[in-house]
Amino acid sequence: MRGLTKTYPARRGRRRDPAPRPVRASDGIALDVAPGEIFGLLGPNGAGKTTLVRQLTGLLRPDAGSITLLGHDLVRHPRRAARLLAYLGQESTALDELTVALAAETTARLRGLGPQAARAERDAVLEELGLTPLAARPLKRLSGGQRRLACVAAALAGRRPVLVLDEPTAGMDPVARRAVWSAIDRRRTREGTTVVLVTHNVTEAETVLDRVAVLDSGRVIACDTPGGLKGMVGSDVRLDLVWREDPPVHVPEIAALRSGATVSGRRWTLRLPPERARDLVAAVTHGPAFAALDDFTLATPSLEDVYLALGGRGPGLERS
Numbered sequence: 001m002r003g004l005t006k007t008y009p010a011r012r013g014r015r016r017d018p019a020p021r022p023v024r025a026s027d028g029i030a031l032d033v034a035p036g037e038i039f040g041l042l043g044p045n046g047a048g049k050t051t052l053v054r055q056l057t058g059l060l061r062p063d064a065g066s067i068t069l070l071g072h073d074l075v076r077h078p079r080r081a082a083r084l085l086a087y088l089g090q091e092s093t094a095l096d097e098l099t100v101a102l103a104a105e106t107t108a109r110l111r112g113l114g115p116q117a118a119r120a121e122r123d124a125v126l127e128e129l130g131l132t133p134l135a136a137r138p139l140k141r142l143s144g145g146q147r148r149l150a151c152v153a154a155a156l157a158g159r160r161p162v163l164v165l166d167e168p169t170a171g172m173d174p175v176a177r178r179a180v181w182s183a184i185d186r187r188r189t190r191e192g193t194t195v196v197l198v199t200h201n202v203t204e205a206e207t208v209l210d211r212v213a214v215l216d217s218g219r220v221i222a223c224d225t226p227g228g229l230k231g232m233v234g235s236d237v238r239l240d241l242v243w244r245e246d247p248p249v250h251v252p253e254i255a256a257l258r259s260g261a262t263v264s265g266r267r268w269t270l271r272l273p274p275e276r277a278r279d280l281v282a283a284v285t286h287g288p289a290f291a292a293l294d295d296f297t298l299a300t301p302s303l304e305d306v307y308l309a310l311g312g313r314g315p316g317l318e319r320s
């Protein structure tokens with residue numbers, strides 16, 4: 001993608017509403033995604049992630065810029081996207097009348113598989129995502145999370161070389177989410193599938209993402225590996241101390257910590273250089289401090305910390 005720009009025009013609402021302004025949802029986006037890469041798009045609500053993937057999938061025409069997918073110019077030939085990639089949008093009412101099995105099988109057929117191969121693909125993908133017990137149920141009679149999982153199954157059926165997934169795990173329970181991340185990872189390892197995905201489940205996605213672009217107000221404000229992005233928030237580690245009841249402030253080491261801690265109920269969160277955190281863990285894991293401690297965790301910065309910092313919701317980070 002090069003110089004991708006999209007502005008939604010201002011639409012007048014009711015007469016008393018304030019005058020609407022046009023929204024520049026993509027503002028000169030340039031990104032390269034390598035074959036076989038799992039590429040994440042992160043950013044706060046309204047950052048322009050869905051607008052970007054809808055342009056990438058040929059569903060929304062950019063005002064300016066170019067998109068080349070596997071050698072095809074998708075701005076000139078948007079319909080070719082449907083032959084090259086599988087897209088999971090945020091809503092999928094088109095499949096609602098079908099059963100889970102038929103949604104997967106039909107999609108596989110539409111993607112060019114013969115009847116027998118499509119049935120085999122259907123069975124494999126339902127099994128992989130733990131959907132076999134729900135195979136005969138229409139999507140409209142499933143819970144929100146189950147329906148989302150069935151839509152993921154349909155997106156995966158038929159093996160496109162590129163998957164574009166907008167919030168694939170939205171509304172799912174932890175077991176389903178894990179099944180989806182494993183299925184995505186398996187496509188990359190076994191079939192070299194390229195995946196572009198939007199997600200707010202950053203901590204989970206971190207295990208599968210090769211590179212991540214952080215979007216804000218239609219622009220790419222950072223793009224790197226998860227490790228590279230984490231380096232941007234510094235080397236400090238996070239120490240969480242959860243006290244059983246009142247913290248033992250009569251212990252001098254604990255009293256000294258209080259001013260630097262973010263206190264939330266029984267939890268104290270401290271951000272410290274690694275050496276200092278090591279000394280502190282030694283101090284709180286014996287004697288009266290340990291007796292008062294319910295739980296503690298020591299963690300390096302997560303992709304979520306990066307996301308919050310870059311999204312302008314956290315302090316102390318320069319935008320690149």
Ligand SMILES: Nc1ncnc2c1ncn2[C@@H]1O[C@H](COP(=O)(O)OP(=O)(O)OP(=O)(O)O)[C@@H](O)[C@H]1O
Nearest residue numbers: 008009023025043044045046047048049050051052
């Ligand atoms: N059809 C539309 N008409 C006008 N403005 C729109 C339209 N769709 C999106 N927008 C605006 O464009 C901006 C980007 O929206 P977009 O849906 O791409 O964000 P997003 O990053 O996908 O958000 P979320 O995380 O909430 O899904 C927002 O300011 C949004 O209000």
